[in-house]
Amino acid sequence: xxxxxxxxxxxxxxxxxxxxxxxxxxxxxxxxxxxxxxxxxxxxxxxxxxxxxxxxxxxxxxxxxxxxxxxxxxxxxxxxxxxxxxxxxxxxxxxxxxxxxxxxxxxxxxxxxxxxxxxxxxxxxxxxxxxxxxxxxxxxxxxxxxxxxxxxxxxxxxxxxxxxxxxxxxxxxxxxxxxxxxxxxxxxxxxxxxxxxxxxxxxxxxxxxxxxxxxxxxxxxxxxxxxxxxxxxxxxxxxxxxxxxxxxxxxxxxxxxxxxxxxxxxxxxxxxxxxxxxxxxxxxxxxxxxxxxxxxxxxxxxxx
Numbered sequence: 228x229x230x231x232x233x234x235x236x237x238x239x240x241x242x243x244x245x246x247x248x249x250x251x252x253x254x255x256x257x258x259x260x261x262x263x264x265x266x267x268x269x270x271x272x273x274x275x276x277x278x279x280x281x282x283x284x285x286x287x288x289x290x291x292x293x294x295x296x297x298x299x300x301x302x303x304x305x306x307x308x309x310x311x312x313x314x315x316x317x318x319x320x321x322x323x324x325x326x327x328x329x330x331x332x333x334x335x336x337x338x339x340x341x342x343x344x345x346x347x348x349x350x351x352x353x354x355x356x357x358x359x360x361x362x363x364x365x366x367x368x369x370x371x372x373x374x375x376x377x378x379x380x381x382x383x384x385x386x387x388x389x390x391x392x393x394x395x396x397x398x399x400x401x402x403x404x405x406x407x408x409x410x411x412x413x414x415x416x417x418x419x420x421x422x423x424x425x426x427x428x429x430x431x432x433x434x435x436x437x438x439x440x441x442x443x444x445x446x447x448x449x450x451x452x453x454x455x456x457x458x459x460x461x462x463x464x465x466x467x468x469x470x471x472x473x474x475x476x477x478x479x480x481x482x483x484x485x486x487x488x489x490x491x492x493x494x495x496x497x498x499x500x501x502x503x504x505x506x507x508x509x510x511x512x513x514x515x516x517x518x519x520x521x522x523x524x525x526x527x528x529x530x531x
Contacts, residue, residue: 253286253318255299256325259338261418263426264307268293272433275307277418280325284314313338339425361489368486371479372399386468394463398456398476403483405449409442410491449484456480 249255257280264284266273278284282302289311290296296308315325328334375396383390413420416438423442427434434440460472 249286249289249316249318251287254283255286255297255318256280256283256315256320256322258313258315258325258334260336261421262309262313262338263422264299264301264305264309266305266307268296268308270433271427271429271439272435274422274435275301275303275305277422278302280322283322284309286314286318337421339421365486365490368483372396375399375479382464382468382472386464388464392463396479398452398459399479399483401452402449402456402480403487405445405452406484406487406489407491407494408487409445410488411495412438412442412491413488414492414495453477453480 257278260279261277262279263274263276264278265271265275278301284297284302285300287298287300287306290298290308293308295311297311297314299307299309299314301307301309325334329336376393379396380390380393383393409420409424419436419438420442423439427439427442428446432443434443456476457473460469460476463469464472
């Protein structure tokens, strides 16, 4: 009899018979710092939010039209659809439990973890160690940038081509610049940029804000740069060398684009500081010193 009861419990657990059955009106805790809901998931212009784990949503039903979505009432009283994994599976879960899970490392604060370049906590590194790694990566990318013209000439020489046809790595430069601009936008519009890079990047879509169209345009330019960087070698090298060169160009463009996004905010801050210092430094007035006996200029005094 014991074995029968134990087997029955195992079967019930395996089939999910003990799982919480949500009822209309259940209050479900939001699990992440920023989540988005949609009146229509196929139309980005109907996006609502962001909402955070400081709030709850009221469950209405599972969506039959959009699998993986719940129909809910949002904290601001709107009827919308939201991905199931963004809400607690039980009405008993509270904000305090969610925050405790985050502090203990059981749950991520942010739903978008796949775009984290390096996760300091998972690697077990200090903040300064992470800064050192980032600086090392940027220094390596800078060294590759300076070395690349020599590599270009070397590839031409191996392929028996004229080295005078060597090119500067323009495709890498544009990839890095586009990434830096996106990183700069992320500094001022973090939630919007985060959403676009994780959910909003499409060949064409009806975007909800002007900033999304800017980001879409930058990503489109990056795609054009990728295509140009891959195609150009086939006009400069024989087939085998062109394929090798195109693969290297693709990898480097992707790396410099991501590095630009990661460092764009810092670069913008540094540029702003330099600009302010230059304005403050140039705010002084200069006075000419004239010899009263001869009437000739003998020097200049700079003052504030």
